[in-house]
Amino acid sequence: MKRERAAIYCRLSEEDKGKGSAENDSNSIQNQRALLTEYAHSQGWEIYEIYIDDDYSGADRSRPAFKRMLHAAEEKRFDIILCKTQSRFSRELEVVERYINRLLPQWGIRFLSLVDNADSANEDNLLLRQINGIMDEHYLAELSKNIRSVLTHRRKNGFHIGSFALYGYKKNPDRRGHLLIDEEAAAVVREVFTLFSQGYGKTAIARMLNERGIPNPTEYKRLQGIRYRQPKGKGSTLWKYFAISNMLTNEIYIGNMVQGKYGSISYKTKQNKPRPKEEWIRTERTHEPIIEQELWERVQKMLAERAKPFPSGTIGLFARKARCAECGYTLRSSKTKGKYYLQCPNHHISKESCRGAFISVERLERMVLQELHTISDAYLNWEELERQLDFCSHLKEQRASLQKSIHAHEKKIEEAHKAVRELYPDKVRGVLSEAEYLDLSKHFSAELQQQERLIADAERKIIDLDARIAAGDNRRAIIEKYINPTHLTREMVEILIDSISVGRRIAGTREVPITIYWRF
Structure with a gap:
């Protein structure tokens, strides 16, 4: 008789690490793996692979190991998914319903969690799994609310909230939430304000800085050894018009902290949206200013004078399009x-x-x-x-193409993971020098990040296509109107x-x- 194959899934998030209790220690990746491995062996199951996501939230659907496991499940490479608790798999009720209660059974995959006894092979167990999902969903909502409350309180008290200080400042290592002037970058900030006050335009200032080889804020962070991830599509090392424009209107340079300009759409997503200006949190005199008040006011007056509105019907017709x-x-x-x-x-x-x-x-x-x-x-x-047009066929073709590209990227991720695992033994045996080992590790790490970004982008496009397919082709109604x-x-x-x-x-x-x- 063929032995059943089990995929073991372990997850640990930042909030789990911060609990600081005996329970927290039992949640560690090592203990999860040991517990699940021992149970699988006691059942006589063959372990197909141990999937691990460390420092990932249960609401994060882009967990790399989680996604690889689901892809393998869809291809029926194993028979069982084994977790310590259902919340390790996901804290979202929607994900529980979609995978544990619907797709995994369709694929012939059993889901089993040891501590809370969730078992998709037991039909009488459905209510328990749904209750677990509701409780985990409530936990996420409460955690998000508490975090927002703490962050809002700290912002109102003038503490800097963010992983990175704005260009011109650096984080105070001795006082959390406080900023210190970074003199090297601050000199550039002062020059930008001075040049603008003398009549130079924003594009001209950007060109002058580029011609002198002064690194832009992102490149400056990189040169300082700060692990800053540049937003997609903004990888240039050059100064741009928008960088100058944003700098000239940022009150942080006169010692005021203005935060909360963006807020998350939901605790279920990391996507943010702009908040109305009246909801921003503004605290004055929280740190040492780089720009004197007189120069600041002169620049703001010049900006207001230059912002001449275009005639109605022209301004903004193609804005952001x-x-x-x-x-x-x-x-x-x-x-x-x-x-x-x-x-x-x-x-x-x-x-x-x-x-x-x-x-x-x-x-x-x-x-x-x-x-x-x-x-x-x-x-x-x-x-x-x-007679001739299948309304949604081209959308479905786009979706299939994107899905195919996701599988290709996931395969590259698997290959990169395998290559990384093989590097260290080669280093130990002396096949690779320390420098070669570090260089190759960096290369594979960059490759993994790139593939994960491409997958995330493709998945966002698939969500948009699904919505358009579900809604049906509405071209006729639109064209009739216009x-x-x-x-x-x-x-x-x-x-x-x-x-x-x-x-x-x-x-x-x-x-x-x-x-x-x-x-x-």
Whole structure:
């Protein structure tokens, strides 16, 4: 008789480590592994693999080992998932229902947790698993509420909350939540404010700093040995318009702490959204200022004078929608001789920056209207359309392609994990030198992070596609509402357009290539 194969899953999160009790010690990865391994052997099961996620929350659906295990379960590589408790698998009721109570049984995989007796092979056990899920969900909600309460209290008392100090400051090693001036970076901050007060523009200041080889805030952190993860798509080491713009309006440089500008959408996700300005937490004189009050006020006055509004119907028509095809940055509005233009902010900051996109708002509106009219004409013959077009087929094809790419990235992660495991024995045997070992470890670590980022991005796209597929194809209703318009409004742009990619004018012509990504 073939032995059953068990996948052992262990998880430990930061909140578990911080409990500081005897129970906490029993939750350690080592003890979880020992307990589960001994139980598997006592049942005569073959251990397929031990999956471990250390320092990951039970609400995190992107846990790398967790995802690898579920992928292996879907491919039926083992028969049982064994955990210490159901909460080690997940603290989200939605995940419990989706996997433990639905998908795992469909795949022929049994879920078993020792301490709380959750067992998907026992039909009478369903209510217990659901109660466990509700309790774990409540725990997450309460934990999130308590954490927010503590952070809000500390922010109101002027403590700096964040993993990294803003450029120009450093964290005080002797006083938690307090900032000290970093003189090297502070000198650059003072220069930026001074140059702007003397009439230099933000792009010109960025170009001057780049020409002198001064590292931008992200690169400066890296050079200081700070493990700062740059947001996706913002990996350049150059100063940009937005970095200068944000610096000139940040009150931290006059000694005030302004925090809470962003808040999480839910305790179930790490995604944040901007908060209204009236909800920001502002505390004055919490640390030593870099910029004197007189210079600050002069700069704010100049910023207000330069912020001249565009006429109604022009300003913001393509705001946050038009992007440079070459570098991906959002195009910025400008005015020349009474006409309004969109241009890439990277265009003049450095000789090595992208060549930049440039187009008039009027011309872009004409091009969008022209393509919208073409689409409208194509959709007017509804009977022909319904005979020939499978509304959701292209969305399903995109989803399948993304799912395939996720499996490919997961395979690369497995290969990288295997390579990492083989490095240390080679080092011990003298096959690799210490320097070679460290260099290869760094390489594989970077590869793992890159693949995990690609998987997360693909999964976000799949969620969006699933929502669109579930809602059905609504193109007919949208086109009927906006057939052959004579001009665009901001409402129409928001409803119809996801984004517009604008390229550089083709040499020798007046043609500017654009690609419109419609929402339908």
